[in-house]
Amino acid sequence: MIAFTRRTLLAAGAAAAACPGWAAESEAARLDRFFAACFQRRVSRDPLSQTGLGLKSGMDRWPDTGEARATEDAAMARKELAELATFDQAALDPARRLSCAVFAYDGAETLKSYRWRGNRYPVCQMRGPQRTIPQTLINNHPIRDRADAEAYVARLIGVKPYLAGIVAGLERQAAAGVRPPAFSYPLVIGNCENLLRGAPFGGDGDSPILADFKGKIAGLGLPDAVHAKLVADAGAAMREGFGPGFRLLIDWLRASQAVMSHNDGVWSLPDGDAYYLAALELETTLPLTPQQVHQTGLEEVARIQAAMREVMKKTGFTGALPDFFRHVQTDPKFYYPNTVQGKAAYLDAMRGRIAAVEARLGEVMTRVPRGKMVVKPVEPWLEKSAGTAGYFAGAPDGSRPGILYVNTVEMRNLPRYALSSLSFHEGVPGHHLENAISQELTSLPSFRRHGGYTAYSEGWALYAEQLPYAMGLYDDPYQAFGQLSEELMRAGRLVVDTGVHHLRWSREAAVDWLDRNTANGHADNITAIQRYIVTPGQATAYETGKLKMMELRSQAEKTLGPRYDQRRFNDALLGNGPLPLALLDETMTAWIAGGGKPT
Template sequence: MRHSVSILALTLVAACASSTETRDIASPETAQKVQTSAAPAEEVQTPTAMEAATGASAVLKDTTKEARAKQAQTTEQAAIEETEKLYAFFSEQFDARIARSPMFQTSLGLKTNYNQWDDPSDEADIAHFKLDQAAASLMEELVDYDALTPDGQLSYRLFKNNALQQKSLFPFRHHNYVFDQMNGVQSSIPAFLINQHRIKSVSDADAYIERLNGIPEYLGGHLKNAQMSAEKGIRPPKFVYKYVRSDIANVLKGAPFSEGEDSPLFNDFKEKVNALDISSDEKLTLIMKANAALITSVQPAYEQLSAWLESDLENATDDDGSWKLPDGASFYQQRLAAMTTTDLSAAEIHTLGLKEVDRIHSEMRNIMQKVEFKGNFKEFFEFMRTDPQFYYSSDEEGRQRYIKEATQLIDTMKTKLPSAFNTFPKADLIVKRVEPFREKSAGKAFYQRPAADGSRPGTYYANLYNMNDMPTYQMEALAYHEGIPGHHMQLAISQELENVPRFRKYGRYTAYTEGWGLYTEYLPKEMGFYQDPYSDFGRLAMELWRAARLVVDTGIHDKKWTREQATQYLMTNTPNPEGDCIKAIDRYIVMPGQATAYKIGMLKILEVREKARAAMGANFSLAEFHDILLASGPIPLSELELSIDQWISESTSQS
């Protein structure tokens, strides 16, 4: 590092010397000397003397221009070198972060530490926090922000912003529920092994078995964290315990734990091992080792967790909002700031939600008239919620039909992308049903990004546990949001970006990420999709859902709404089925603030897009606009606006 600083210092000295030389040539004193020495010639005022003076002036201007160009080139080179130094620092820090997380290594497609889990202890969290904060401080000491390239400055700001956000949330690290129905470790363990631990060799299988045997320590560490939170009065509402214990029962359902079909983990291991090109005896040996690990390690660990949940249930209450937690109001405000990347208050977000709900209701009434529905608005919602034409059968045939048609929607969209995009992801995308062991508690739909090495495609997961919660009129918007041009376009392209620090490629700002997802539900309307008015109603229903989230999330966590009160608001103001509304409110309760990011992010994207369109007129390009949005990877909304302002400035100055 010292060597690079010395080189930079020499470069800056050279730049200063060049700058000084330019000032000497063009200074008033120098100009006066030239005029004085030329006085006799000026007195004669012959045409030849005038031409000579004009020629000298031209030479002087050319020399000044050349010096300025040289100075600019030197300054630009210094900025490149300073940015390269910064990016080398980021690479070191990212490598250090990867080294601390065997699970992150696996998610990146690496097979280092393939037999290990992360350290879930609070001591490890504290150590990671201190290292990250020290890295941010070290960056400020090592690098001159003003000397960086524009992209280097953006990376600097994002790294610093991440550290500041981490610092603001760290005191509340125990406020997040360890075991819940959305992100609970009880279901993330099997999901991780099934979806991310590949078995392409015997050593990979051995690593899988070692991870099975490591579950008692890993799950036990998370149990210790939950117990620590409970001692502070931080535990989820009563209804969450039922979800978590159901997940546990599903993990332990089937062989080798009980009679019946293979359990999810045993089935996954068998399928992967049986696909190996090894002898039957070798396969049997591996399967028997996994069988033993499941019985002696996995089952006791999960049963211990289930027993504690049962005993702790008597301490839980029906209070739902984060207001019930220690310093809950501050915690919620910090969550809103982190999720929306704005300083909007809970009251402002609540008011915005009410306003958006009214606007979307008005557009829905127009569709109700278009389809000539005979009845009032409430009855139209009930019709959309219950009419059999909008729901596939709750059997294997109905579920397969849904997956097939969702895939077809995405395939059709792929052919139309060039009309609105210049850049496309290299990674493939598949549509997959949420696995049965977690579908009862998991969300409606979600996306998993592809492996960086191309070994795993991006995946749009559709939750088909209850087909009455997945109306066909929402299928189109949902496929665009989770797949293309939504999260797959955004997250796959992000990790494929070149010359961008890896912490930016794999970073996440929920308002940007989910704002993009909601924006790309709307964008296809402008591209000519949603020709079926019911499908267009579905698009509006999805947007309405996100607007209503602003109301119910702040209602629950700021205004002390009950679970039932929030559910009833969704039932009254959206066409979604009751089961959908209940599951959604249960999600918002355990993930404070997260649901507010979608609508706020979408509104900002539309705002800056129309700002650019108005400023650039005929020079506005939708594809270029999307390039600008996707080229930096995930960023806060304030940075998104800055990037669009810069694009507008450059475009208008050229025209």
Template sequence: MRKTVFLAIILILGSCKNDNDSHAFAKAEQLKISQEFNNWLEAQFQKDLARDPEMQTQMGIKTDYGKWTDISSARDLEDKELAESRLKYLTKEVEEQALEGQDLLSYRLYKREQEQKIADYDYRLYSYPVNQMHGMQSEVPAFLINMHQIASESDALAYIERLKGIQPLFEELTNNLSLRETNGILLPRFVFEKVLKDSRNVITGAPFSDFGDKSTLAADFDEKINKLDLDAQRKEELKAMADEALLQYVMPAYENLITFLTDQQQRATGEDGAWKFPKGAEFYQHALNRTTTTSMTADEIHELGLKEVERIHNEMREIMKQVKFEGTLQDFFKFMRDDDQFYYPDTDAGKKRYLSEAKTKINAMKAKLPELFHTLPEADIIVKAVEPFRESSAGKAFYQQPATDGSRPGTYYANLYDMKAMPTYQMDALAYHEGIPGHHMQIAIAQELDSIPEFRKHSFYTAYVEGWGLYSELIPKEIGFYKDPYSDFGRLAMELWRACRLVVDTGIHSKKWSREEGIEYYMANTPNAESDAIKMVERHIIMPSQATAYKVGMNKILQLRAKALDALGEDFDIKDFHDVVLTNGSLPLSILEELVDEYIENTK
């Protein structure tokens, strides 16, 4: 009997040992697959980085510091073929079922990116490389000014090489514009005047003329050189080299671009929507799917916008009661739009005050972040005015990400070109959206994550990024900010603006609204300045679908938060929820929902 029991024990222990060995082997195999997959992802990221000198600079890498990124049609085809080869590798060589956790999420996201790039190729010409928002005519000098740091003589020489490289870069740019026109895609008529003005601004001043101030690029180069630890003679030699590059390469590049655009301008029309393109309806639906990461149709987005506009109007009427305003909502809009108490003067002192107070608001919010977040960014944020050479055409506010190596902070840009477009009652919401807890929190945290591969730190899903920005306008209210009812009205005005975007973007690109009809809708339904409405409609026109991302993304984040709160009750922690949203990098909304569902189950 004892021998039987002893034998049984030996058999059981042997079985356990075999199970443990089997489990250990399986675990080791899984770790090997995971490591190989992540090594492959890193290799792909480095390959992309090696082909993108401008991204290298954004990340603080100086490998190809004197070069520009290739924008040729041949490069477009290379990108598509590379995406196809990567997709083939993912589907044929990677064992998806062997991946789990972040590895599985990385697999799904990278596969989706390759599929998206392949689908985008058919619509690669459906864009405007020069435009009033982010066209190359202004982005190239802005890149040199804001991204190209000069900490040594070699950095200065690389800057000069980039000045020289603007000429071949712009030759390729005009090729791209010509190819688009051949395929029925020509800049809208209103864009030309703005782009031509930007282009002329860049080549205004010394050394392009013997009078007036230094040109934008010459002034930037001189300022950076003056800070170097070099002898005076060498500094002057470098400045002379930059001036020569500006005259011999930059000026002809811009003059040729101006000549080309002046010619195209003669053939431009007032038809502004994407519907005018070949296969315009298909392109616009593709753009909506890409921007919102949903399958919503133009009609569904339009209707959502109309409903949201009505809801926000009703909330605004409650604020009218708080401040005892007599009249209609449109009367209140006019009061908010016209009364001088809501605007700083259009003077240097007024602009300085605006920037100073924006910094104060961001710092006040920064002190409250531990109440809302477990994870905080290490990168700092600064506030700057948009540079004069592009302020007349740029948007009212935007964010520039920090360098990943910490050499450059994140930047909240406020456009103070027209102070009547920057009411003080919107200052809070604008600072929270572009700065903290908005884009700076989301983008800086993503860049600093150690738990995800590099490609995910630099992915950009518009509905997620802009949805978070708009959601971030609301968060401060929930912890006691916006005590001034006019400031809270400003928050609602910003949300209303995004709701109207759903209506107007789809109106222009799907329902054939004119530019004037879009401007009229904004003026009738928001308190914003007419200059705001004009800029926004013109933005819709040159970036079909982009502006629909904000409200769709915000609504989804709010829906997911409500879902988590309802499911978890007292176990719901806003910090945990925000960690789920922010510590996985940028995500399609459907995948964000899956992660929130997983968080709910794990918490339960």
């Protein structure tokens, strides 16, 4: 992920195949080569992107997190933007001109992120090496042969210098007056300590990483002596590299707790107000002010609560909306048992809802991706700090499916009435559908297929939650209430995110606002506010993106009249891959003006 809104690049462009020399090329061909070269250059500098590609190169290394590398990346962005300016836009077709606009936006975004790099929390409960390292090794690092296994071992050894570099960066930030908020320390420390439980560090069983390594090499059919050596090497690498690296991070975090910050909003950081304004723009991709975002949130909350009251009547419940909130929060019938069987039943029910919408996807769009998806519980080492659910993209070549992770640590956080909307948001027709389609748009340059914007991807997922209404898949009032409760929470984020970071609300005041205005439980609201505090602006992108897409749909329905086809509209929303919202508006407005034809 590049700063605030860019997802980690996961695949290189096949478009860099051999072609005639630069001098003999058309402007279009020269531009295509430029985009491919830029994308490959970025991937070559990031071992994690190379691992996502399935490339052997980089599988034994971690990224360079030093200040010099950040400065080099910014210089590279400036150079690329200067070269982009040399292309004759008049000689390009509309699709390539759009790619130029996206590339220019991305470059400017990189430079803005560089400007504010010192204010961003690189280690907190929502991100950091305590997540990146195990997720890379377990989810993305395949072991297909001995060389892959040896690269895995090399990465285990490399954890110590990698984390030493991250700690050095934390020291620089602390010297400038930037430290993570107080509540994040025990959560991060807990994640780190979970990775150091089990062999080779002591305790019962294997540690999560050693268990992953052993499981992956078990099916290689290696000679016994080679197998034994690899296991021994992995154990030694964990004792000498992995373990000491994480203990270094743990020690720094514990020492920092003595002088930790108790201010929750980023207004307390150096140039905090300006930083938050930049964060809002980077996350929403629009030049919105905190006041605008806050007011929109209040208006959306009122609208959604009115819709909830209508749904509440259909359930037969009599009373005020806050009473209904308490009813669904406290009645055991709305929750699966917090047992192994209850958790398995919940995951099976999610798979069933996703299968149901997949079977009828043709009713709302014609684009159906080839990429597959699986539903899994969040790993035990991450449960206590992870959110409710999250989607991780699959490999572009289909070798690794997309994964919908669900945090089943506490089933009270997973009400039955929200199961459908959560399945549709994270899976199909939400994140998995959008991501898989984007990866398969081979006519686009690679940087567009494999990039992303929070406002676009989360906006689509929230918009997509509503598509199954037309299929009849919200088949009782409580499921409809669940969808509205999820939407209400996203609208509430506009209020509390700006409340904490701009209006200087305390964490407790923000939690209290959610308690009074949403259907979420108190513990869930505490976790939510802690997330918004360490990722300023990010939570505002969901509703902002959805509102833009709903605005465009309304415009299409009004302009096209009987020619409007929701399948074509949804295809068009996804047909250009991820876009900043202003560019999405331009492309969709042009599509509508052109008669809403198939894309």
